[in-house]
Amino acid sequence: MKERLLTAAVGIPLALAIVIASAWFPWVMYTVLLLLCMIGIYEVLKTVGADRNKILYPPCFLYGIIVMLSPLLDCWGWDLEAVILPASLVFLFVMFAILLRKHQTLRIETLCTVMILTMFVSFPFMVMELIYMTFSDLVPPVSDDGARYFCGVAMVSYCLIVSWVADGGAYFVGRALGKHKMAPVLSPKKTVEGAVGGFVISLILSLGTAYVYADVLHCLPWRVNFLYLAIISAICILMSMFGDISFSAVKRQYGIKDFGNLMPGHGGVLDRFDSVLFVCPTFYLLQFILPILIITQP
Secondary structure, eight states: OOHHHHHHHHHHHHHHHHHHHHTHHHHHHHHHHHHHHHHHHHHHHHHHTGGGGGGHHHHHHHHHHHHHHHHHHHHOOOOHHHHHHHHHHHHHHHHHHHHHHHHTTTTTTHHHHHHHHHHHHHHHHHHHHHHHHHHHHHSSSTTTTTTTTHHHHHHHHHHHHHHHHHHHHHHHHHHOOOOSEEEEETTTEEEEHHHHHHHHHHHHHHHHHHIIIISSSSOSSEOOOOOHHHHHHHHHHHHHEEEEEEEEHHHHHHHHSOSSSTTTTTTHHHHHHHHHHHHHHHHHHHHSSSSOOOEEEO
């Protein structure tokens, strides 16, 4: 507990600094997301034992970089699918070429796991970039000299808050009231009471924060459709729990407690962002179906 609190004491101000800087300087957001993606891919490779076949490292890192750069290339006239589809096909071909070269020491299940998890880590972090860019372009700055990327930062922060508050709420409610194990084999500490508590706390906080910013402080140039926001928030919270338990299954398969030790008490990047990787694509898809922002000024 002490390590978790100390890490949070350092991590929360750092995260706030990144969020604030990203409201004015998009390169901060892009750089941080690229770095997190590369660390996540590294943790995947370490977990599955790719150290015995280090030839897997370069194509995985290169693929992750291309995927993360693809939204920026799209802004410069390259279609997103024209970058990602060829890159994905080449990545698969290269990985199977490595299998042919290393078939005596490289198992097909290891190769497939590396490919799936590398792609799964890369795409959600790329979707975070899309969320940032899409909502930044949707509305004008808050004022003439305001933060150009305020809306994009707000939506990325929403995805993080939904995920982390649900996880934190489930942790503390579970410690206080938890009696019924939710997944005793995959994650023995998770309880039904904790999951319900995390769901309620995250839903209230996400809706409450939007209400304060939009209807109390009136600092946003749009109105919020709270019905759609409630539906999206509820689905995203459930997906965050699904992501958390899914990555717990991966860890149990490989007999590890954490993917890394970058953040003492919290583990590695994937331990902190496992639920976020499920929430961001869910939110990005749903916001096209249930638009949560009602533009009130040009």
